[in-house]
Structure formats: structure tokens, C-alpha cells
Amino acid sequence: MMPTQAPAFWHKGAKLGIVLLPLAWVFAACVGVRRLLYHVGVLKQQRLPAPVIIVGNITVGGTGKTPLVIYIAKLLKQSGYKPGIISRGYGGKATSWPQIVTPQTDATLVGDEAVLIASQSACPMAVGALRTDAARLLLAQFDCNVILSDDGMQHYALARDIEIAVIDGDRRFGNGFCLPAGPLREPISRLKHVDMVVVNGGKAQDNEFSMQLTGAVAVNITTGEQKPLSAFAGIACHALAGIGNPDRFFKSLQAAGIACESHAFPDHHRFLKHDITFQDDKPVLMTEKDAVKCTLFATHQHWYVPVNAVLTAEFAEQLLHLLKTKHV
Incomplete structure (x- = not known):
């Protein structure tokens, strides 16, 4: 492999x-x-x-x-x-x-x-x-x-x-x-x-x-609520990514003015609840690819950022x- x-x-x-x-x-x-x-x-x-x-x-x-x-x-x-x-x-x-x-x-x-x-x-x-x-x-x-x-x-x-x-x-x-x-x-x-x-x-x-990949909104995994990505600027957040190049996602958030504690996982990582749960109430931002594996245990803290080519x-x-x- x-x-x-x-x-x-x-x-x-x-x-x-x-x-x-x-x-x-x-x-x-x-x-x-x-x-x-x-x-x-x-x-x-x-x-x-x-x-x-x-x-x-x-x-x-x-x-x-x-x-x-x-x-x-x-x-x-x-x-x-x-x-x-x-x-x-x-x-x-x-x-x-x-x-x-x-x-x-x-x-x-x-x-x-x-x-x-x-x-x-x-x-x-x-x-x-x-x-x-x-x-x-x-x-x-x-x-x-x-x-x-x-x-x-x-x-x-x-x-x-x-x-x-x-x-x-x-x-x-x-x-x-x-x-x-x-x-x-x-x-x-x-x-x-x-x-x-x-x-x-x-x-x-x-x-x-x-x-170019563009993403201007964040979508709440549990409620479907959408917010402009700019709404997270100035707020301490977690960011996680289990994709081939996690840094690409983290850098896109930084470019949007969002300060995140980054958590990188292997590509195609099979997420479990403890992977996306942190000891605080900070928003957790992730890729849409990762979000499809987290729907069963995500909470109101969890958001994904869809991108368009x-x-x-x-x-x-x-x-x-x-x-x-x-x-x-």
C-alpha cells in the first residue's frame, strides 16, 4: 500500500x-x-x-x-x-x-x-x-x-x-x-x-x-446552517484534515484570517468520535471529504468548508x- x-x-x-x-x-x-x-x-x-x-x-x-x-x-x-x-x-x-x-x-x-x-x-x-x-x-x-x-x-x-x-x-x-x-x-x-x-x-x-479551489462558506454538519467563512476570523478554532495534502486546507483557512489549531490525519482516515472531539467549545472546521465520515457523531461545533474548482x-x-x- x-x-x-x-x-x-x-x-x-x-x-x-x-x-x-x-x-x-x-x-x-x-x-x-x-x-x-x-x-x-x-x-x-x-x-x-x-x-x-x-x-x-x-x-x-x-x-x-x-x-x-x-x-x-x-x-x-x-x-x-x-x-x-x-x-x-x-x-x-x-x-x-x-x-x-x-x-x-x-x-x-x-x-x-x-x-x-x-x-x-x-x-x-x-x-x-x-x-x-x-x-x-x-x-x-x-x-x-x-x-x-x-x-x-x-x-x-x-x-x-x-x-x-x-x-x-x-x-x-x-x-x-x-x-x-x-x-x-x-x-x-x-x-x-x-x-x-x-x-x-x-x-x-x-x-x-x-x-483554483475556492470556499467562502462553512456548513454546520448537524444543522446545515451556513455561515460566511469570514465569520470565523478572529475566533480561535480547530481545523482538521484527512486528505492528501492537509496543509492546503490549513493554509486556505489562514488566508481567510482564521487562526486554527491544526490537526492533520492520514489521507482517507476513518474518523472516530474522539478524533474530532476536543476539551473546549471552539468551532471545528474540516473538509467536506472528511465531513461525510463524521455525520453520525458530529455536534453543533463541527463545520465543513465546501470548495469549488x-x-x-x-x-x-x-x-x-x-x-x-x-x-x-
Whole structure:
């Protein structure tokens, strides 16, 4: 299992990453051979009767794929398409796969991201380790004419028409090494073969599309009450996050003028009541992804901050153009 938090030596300047370079070369070679075998047909890809859009990354950890998937799903619906969404269902404890996901599905069964995506996108969704099975389940049970995959760039068994790679604008590629010496699942050169590159935060470079995550309100988990995020400025708060890059959430609160005591948890952490209970009455702010796992034991103290992906009109135009022209 890949680590849920990036080791310090994955960042630039750390010597341990250099020590592990021989293992990284072996890993990169294996990844390259596997991709080649799919490319030449030795390993078979399964092509679906609907176009497939992959939203993935080449690094371990969170880059912002989930809000981008929700953005694309809404864009497709507004453009007349009927998208269905698939994902691995990471962290889910279901005993059989694939699983259909609805906003009411227990996150412990299918994973936190899946429930969040189903809730925010209002699209049919299915999860399973074999994404082709999840996609076929959607096509059999729902009227979908495009499949949108949350992650799965390295799941080459599923043929794809469009690949969108997401980069964390702050961390980018760390020390630039493949696992285990660095955070890369595939070499940086892999990005030459994707259709679009989206940078979450930071500064987009040439041929990259900028994405910003915006969140201006906080929602009470138990009552649904909404407050401007600015209402928490000047109030001592707790902030917790169990996402791939917790610092991104903490920094967004700081930028809003909110002073928080930060509590970072591993990505996909399965929260228990004691994780979000503190010996005071301070408000507790968390991500929406974490909130879906805390609804049964949250109190009036607990709030989540929903975010929306903001991209340029050029991104939407290019994606829709690709969708019209690339599917055979």
C-alpha cells in the first residue's frame, strides 16, 4: 500500500531519496514495460461503448482530482451529455464489488471521495478496483453516454479517449524521482502523452491549465446552517484534515484570517468520535471529504468548508472539443 502522507525525503534536497535511486530506476523500468505491453497489445485493454475521460495524476497523494471531477461532471451535464462516474472506492470496506454509490451510501463501504462526488455531481456513480466492471455496471443500469474516471491513469486495462493529469501546484513533483525514492508513480515524461495538464494552485506553466479551489462558506454538519467563512476570523478554532495534502486546507483557512489549531490525519482516515472531539467549545472546521465520515457523531461545533474548482473558459472549450473529436 502506498503511503498516505509524503515522506520528508521526497522533497528536494533530501539525501535519502538519492540513496534509493536504484530502486526508483527499477520501478520506473517496470512501469514503462507494463505501459508498453498495453500499447502493443500484449496486455489487453477493454474499450467501452462510450467515451472515457480519465482524471488522474503521476504522483502519490492528493492533487485535487476530486473537485476537478465534480467540475467536469457538471460541465458535461450543462453541455448535454449524460456522464457516469467511476472510481476505485479507496478505503471502502464493502465485501463485493463493484458498488453503486448514492449520496446516502455509507462512506465506510465505498470510500469518502465516492460519496462526496456522488453528492456534489448528482451523477450515477460506481466504484470498484476493476474500473471496467464499475463502468459496465453504470452503462447497464443508467443512461450514460460518457464515463468519467476519478483517478485511474495507471489503470491501463481501461482504454481511454482523454487523459487529464492534475498537478499539485505547491509540491509539483517533489524531488522528481519515482517510488520509492520520490513521489512519482510514473516518470515526468509521462505528461507528454496526456491530453491536458491542470495545476491546482501555484503558477501554471506553459501548456498547463490553472485551477483554483475556492470556499467562502462553512456548513454546520448537524444543522446545515451556513455561515460566511469570514465569520470565523478572529475566533480561535480547530481545523482538521484527512486528505492528501492537509496543509492546503490549513493554509486556505489562514488566508481567510482564521487562526486554527491544526490537526492533520492520514489521507482517507476513518474518523472516530474522539478524533474530532476536543476539551473546549471552539468551532471545528474540516473538509467536506472528511465531513461525510463524521455525520453520525458530529455536534453543533463541527463545520465543513465546501470548495469549488474554478478553471478558465479555455479549459472547458478544449475539453469539449476533444470529446467531440477523439472518441472513435
